[in-house]
Amino acid sequence: MSRVALAGAACLSLSLAAAGAGRAQSPPAVAVPPAAVAFVPRDDSAIPDDELGRQIRLGRTIFTDTARAAPGSVGNDLKCSNCHLDAGRRADASPLWGAYGMFPQFRAKNGHVNTFAERLRECFMYSMNGRAPAYGGPELTALESYAAFLARGAPIGIRLPGQGYPKLDKPGQAPDRERGKAVFTANCALCHGDDGAGRKAGDEVLFPPLWGPRSYNWGAGMARINNAAAFIKANMPQNQPGLLTLQQAWDVAAYIDGKPRPQDPRYAGSAAETRRRFQNDPQSLYGLKVDGQVLGGDGPPRRR
Numbered sequence: 001m002s003r004v005a006l007a008g009a010a011c012l013s014l015s016l017a018a019a020g021a022g023r024a025q026s027p028p029a030v031a032v033p034p035a036a037v038a039f040v041p042r043d044d045s046a047i048p049d050d051e052l053g054r055q056i057r058l059g060r061t062i063f064t065d066t067a068r069a070a071p072g073s074v075g076n077d078l079k080c081s082n083c084h085l086d087a088g089r090r091a092d093a094s095p096l097w098g099a100y101g102m103f104p105q106f107r108a109k110n111g112h113v114n115t116f117a118e119r120l121r122e123c124f125m126y127s128m129n130g131r132a133p134a135y136g137g138p139e140l141t142a143l144e145s146y147a148a149f150l151a152r153g154a155p156i157g158i159r160l161p162g163q164g165y166p167k168l169d170k171p172g173q174a175p176d177r178e179r180g181k182a183v184f185t186a187n188c189a190l191c192h193g194d195d196g197a198g199r200k201a202g203d204e205v206l207f208p209p210l211w212g213p214r215s216y217n218w219g220a221g222m223a224r225i226n227n228a229a230a231f232i233k234a235n236m237p238q239n240q241p242g243l244l245t246l247q248q249a250w251d252v253a254a255y256i257d258g259k260p261r262p263q264d265p266r267y268a269g270s271a272a273e274t275r276r277r278f279q280n281d282p283q284s285l286y287g288l289k290v291d292g293q294v295l296g297g298d299g300p301p302r303r304r
């Protein structure tokens with residue numbers, strides 16, 4: 001059984017337990033299907049039985065079991081497929097088939113044209129709080145082979161429906177962390193834990209951490225409230241995506257992204273200076289005082 005399926009099975013039993021505890025009469029959770037998409041990537045059974053196929057399979061393994069398959073490059077308890085769901089296939093969860101044909105691409109984040117390989121490296125540095133694998137190295141070759149396999153047959157340079165996370169409308173009221181905390185307690189803590197640290201069974205991560213030292217760092221796309229709100233609105237709670245209102249998705253995103261997490265690896269000597277240079281964005285709470293604590297005020301990145 002794949003690890004994603006394992007996590008799914010575990011959360012099914014958790015949610016059943018919760019249903020049994022309090023709301024035995026309520027209807028079973030119904031997963032909302034993703035928005036209609038023009039593109040369906042081919043099945044894994046189409047992976048060729050040759051050297052390229054070997055790279056594609058390795059890329060899939062790195063994507064879904066990142067710490068084990070690329071141990072030198074990961075500094076937290078996440079894997080790529082925790083945010084790019086269904087092993088990078090799910091529309092509206094930043095699918096690899098939607099990304100591949102959109103590179104090279106200018107990115108304001110680093111101010112130059114990025115190749116696909118550079119984009120992959122960034123998710124290692126920030127989302128995985130790790131070290132970027134070397135250009136030309138085996139990890140990037142495998143990941144790029146896998147992404148190209150999923151994108152085979154898709155048009156190049158066209159933003160496909162389902163690419164990225166769906167763009168969210170602005171909420172009626174400014175996102176509020178207090179309301180977000182209540183949303184979290186009611187809809188998220190069951191799986192991700194009251195402390196947001198996720199759940200493990202031994203070394204196996206059953207539910208990934210949302211904040212704290214084993215989660216994504218301050219440089220990650222998910223540390224931006226708008227990105228987190230868009231991901232959450234479309235994909236969480238995992239057993240009932242689509243449950244949250246627009247306002248609730250923004251509120252809970254502000255709650256999560258107002259919690260401590262690993263330092264931005266671009267740290268420039270102080271949180272204030274790092275914010276000025278890299279985090280000067282209303283969607284980031286980095287460097288601001290939240291609950292009496294300056295987010296990112298805990299000094300240089302720790303060695304991983």
Ligand code: HEC
Pocket residue numbers: 063066078079080081082083084094095096098099100102119120123124127128143163164216220221222227
């Ligand atoms: C914590 C969640 C998270 C994890 C883990 C994560 N990513 Fe991402 N990834 C994102 C977000 C959010 C974006 C969009 C960011 C933005 O727009 O700034 C993104 C964007 C991307 C893109 C570009 C998508 C597009 O359509 O332009 C690629 C490719 C990518 N990630 C690959 C990876 C790989 C490979 C890994 C594992 C090594 C990984 N990601 C791990 C959250 C994550």
Ligand code: HEC
Pocket residue numbers: 004007008011012015078081082083085086183184187188189190191192206207208209210215216222228231232236237238239244252253
């Ligand atoms: C039934 C269990 C469950 C519930 C409830 C749930 N999640 Fe998740 N969540 C998961 C799992 C499992 C993943 C990883 C998905 C995968 O690997 O396919 C995940 C992934 C995530 C991620 C990206 C990975 C990370 O750790 O940053 C975020 C953000 C997230 N969930 C937020 C939320 C929020 C906010 C809520 C409440 C509105 C919520 N989740 C409710 C199970 C759950």
